[in-house]
Amino acid sequence: MKRLYQMFLYLKSERCRREFVYEYFDAKWSGCDNCDVCKYRTTGVWK
Numbered sequence: 001m002k003r004l005y006q007m008f009l010y011l012k013s014e015r016c017r018r019e020f021v022y023e024y025f026d027a028k029w030s031g032c033d034n035c036d037v038c039k040y041r042t043t044g045v046w047k
Contacts, residue, residue, distance in 0.1 A: 006024070013037075014037060015037065016029075016032045016035055016037055016038050017032075017035035017036065017037055018032040018034070018035050018038075019032065
């Protein structure tokens with residue numbers, strides 16, 4: 001059930017998707033500007 005909830009948070013979150021995944025795997029994250037959330041922040045268009 002915890003994994004399902006994590007997936008729900010991933011889909012509904014307004015934070016960087018790549019950051020979310022990196023955090024899940026305890027990996028170092030240094031920025032994205034490539035996922036749909038980050039692109040929306042710069043263009044104002046969801047893709």
